[in-house]
Amino acid sequence: MPIRVPDQLPATDVLRGEKIFVMSESRASSQEIRPLRVLLLNLMPKKIETETQFLRLLSNSPLQVDVELLRIDNRPSKNTPTEHLDTFYRQFEGVKDRNFDGLIITGAPLGLVQFEDVIYWEHLQSIMNWAKEHVTSTLYVCWAAQAGLKLLYDLPKRTRKEKLSGVYEHFIHDQHNPILRGFDDTFLAPHSRYADFSPEYLSEHTDLDILATSDTAGVYLASTKDKRNVFVTGHPEYESKTLHTEYVRDLAEGMEPAIPVNYYPDNNPDNAPRATWRSHGHLLFSNWLNYCVYQQTPYDLDKFSEANFTTDE
Template identity: 40%
Template structure:
């Protein structure tokens, strides 16, 4: 589990179960009424960032906790605003949860925000235009250009963002890229990767990839981290207005273990996650080697780009 920093306050929707969990871990968490997200008073002399969170993952509460913990690594006061796409249904999260804690994009689109996070989704095998909410997602990504200081796209979200903004396709991999991969930093002076040079470990769990050969030579898009084994890891565009990461620095130590056990139980083809278990033995436990990289990345993003 990530160690919480107690020098800041995180603001979450009122009665969100994750809030109480974080308090039990020692975090300072305050709440706000989702319908009145823009009425939260600001204390004189204190800055608070407004971060939108479009959670496309199936296990909403797990991802809520992951991202909330990342916000707690930064030392900054953050209001995390949970956003949803109107008219969508959810197989693994009760609709009551979504209605109580998430706000429709249409009820947010008049605001200005410091940051936005768009997560991945387990739909890599589907073409982008075939995704049922693709039109709505495109609307959000276009809107963000003028209403969000910096947007962070994660995993499938990064692939979707690269496709929408730059026309970069995704390709199916012969087998799932699964485990912890060291990523080389290509721009050591970039504030986003401060204290992460010359390389950093990052969890990967994906069936598709983007390729450096498809990246345009002009247009403001720069690959900033990657590796021979795993390809493109991170990219940045327009001085940080869009940031793309195909991995999951936000993952808790046991997330890949749980995925591995789930796929084994389902009889799906799955290999042992690479560079993950102590001595490559599941019974020996997990090597939680990306904690510091995750803390640095999210701290740098919020401090330098949001």
């Protein structure tokens, strides 16, 4: 089934070129079906690039998904045209009286910034608190995972001395957990962060189910037992050249970054990187949509109630 997006969204042509079934709003309005409503809060600077990456992952499911784009505030963007933001993005005030099946909060380039110094920190907290009563399942990605842990468990910001950048091997911890259904025992996934997520620390200070970890990168995937909050510390949405773009950018800024681990063939940045994480990225989002959202959400979103949710125990 397709994802439903605004008719003129730039991602539409990109995804159709990849033979992904994208349905325009005008066509979807004539269908008698209850699509899943998913809100994408895009905190990344290059919003067009990021929205395309996430829409690509949301498309690989038999479920019809109606995606709405949300911005954190109305400040001008250096990397996204104002016309694009005004046309395709909503302000929180325009959606806060509605319920949604799913919410995705992206990462943000704020790894070395303290939460209280983030200009929109209070507003982000308001949105995450709102989601408790208006969203079936929220997916926190990379920096947003750190922010979500602060909100839900009051965990302080934990920062690595050096940036974690590369593609790392991960091990699953519970092959019968629905979020991991179909996963191999080990899989690869990219990371690009300063945040520190050690399994020991999360196990000691939270009641989260730790689902997948890396010996080097720490926790990759965790969730609350009712699956209403899912934390992904890496970037399954990244395209094959995204880490390369970040590496070249950091070089140009004189940051002397380390070469991303296990990314370039022969560890040589002159060699074109290959995506080795794409299949598990698609599977993760498909499982989240199915088991955390579709299987849990009420058919009538107006009847949303926390009492509807169950755990695996």
